[in-house]
Amino acid sequence: MRAYYSHAGITIYHGDCREVLLGLDPVDLVLTDPPYELVAAGGGLGKKRRYEQSLAGLTDGFDIGLLKPFSNWICFCAKAQLVDLISLASDCGRWMLLTWNKPDPTPLMNGNYLPDTEYIVHRFEKLYGGYKDRSRFTVMVGGEKVFHPTGKPLLLITKLMRAGSEEGQVVLDPFMGSGTTLRAAKDLGRRAIGIEIEEKYCEIAAKRLSQESMFQATSTGPSVTPPAYVAPTPRTPKPKMGDFINSQLASGKSVDEAVAEWRKL
Numbered sequence: 001m002r003a004y005y006s007h008a009g010i011t012i013y014h015g016d017c018r019e020v021l022l023g024l025d026p027v028d029l030v031l032t033d034p035p036y037e038l039v040a041a042g043g044g045l046g047k048k049r050r051y052e053q054s055l056a057g058l059t060d061g062f063d064i065g066l067l068k069p070f071s072n073w074i075c076f077c078a079k080a081q082l083v084d085l086i087s088l089a090s091d092c093g094r095w096m097l098l099t100w101n102k103p104d105p106t107p108l109m110n111g112n113y114l115p116d117t118e119y120i121v122h123r124f125e126k127l128y129g130g131y132k133d134r135s136r137f138t139v140m141v142g143g144e145k146v147f148h149p150t151g152k153p154l155l156l157i158t159k160l161m162r163a164g165s166e167e168g169q170v171v172l173d174p175f176m177g178s179g180t181t182l183r184a185a186k187d188l189g190r191r192a193i194g195i196e197i198e199e200k201y202c203e204i205a206a207k208r209l210s211q212e213s214m215f216q217a218t219s220t221g222p223s224v225t226p227p228a229y230v231a232p233t234p235r236t237p238k239p240k241m242g243d244f245i246n247s248q249l250a251s252g253k254s255v256d257e258a259v260a261e262w263r264k265l
Contacts, residue, residue: 005206009191017174017195028169030073034062089123129162179205
């Protein structure tokens with residue numbers, strides 16, 4: 001099958017993953033956020049709120065059998081899919097349930113729990129990454145620009161990819177969406193394959209991957225000239241108040257001035 005985009009070890013296929021997967025070579029990790037029915041019922045605000053309009057054609061869910069051939073996979077899911085995914089993972093070997101916890105969830109009401117947790121099942125034979133990459137929960141505000149109705153933060157996908165693979169390995173996302181998995185793979189020095197059935201998202205993913213002007217990427221899709229990628233700026237830790245106040249006093253400032261300066265940090 002002809003690639004929609006291919007450059008420097010990153011490949012996009014526009015098509016149905018059930019067909020494209022048949023022609024692919026083995027991969028080292030499957031990291032994906034497949035389509036599944038999303039329901040957020042909270043009485044009042046959010047009552048029976050479904051996302052069919054934004055996710056036309058995706059609400060029938062996906063066949064978890066697609067994951068059976070793979071020994072290392074990380075899959076997002078809703079609560080309704082947990083039993084089946086955990087059953088599949090436990091039948092194959094080692095697995096772990098991970099969560100993404102959101103401090104700023106949609107404020108649903110009327111006695112229901114807030115939708116502040118998304119579930120992730122990881123089936124694996126070997127873990128990679130460092131100490132922080134292996135935590136079973138991630139607390140993270142979305143914050144960044146989202147290119148897809150169910151898009152996940154790049155930093156979250158990056159953390160999962162470090163835990164599930166190492167540099168130079170091949171990562172597959174059969175439900176690529178706007179290409180966040182591929183963008184993370186590029187940043188981490190992995191090769192990657194993405195499959196997406198909607199061409200508009202293939203185009204968006206190609207833009208995200210072709211940002212450096214030096215790239216001469218090949219694509220059968222439209223010509224794109226995206227803006228340069230700007231990595232998130234690391235936040236400088238706030239110093240301890242006592243140390244900061246003492247340093248300000250040593251520079252000649254009063255206590256009130258020193259406290260005012262600390263509050264600005």
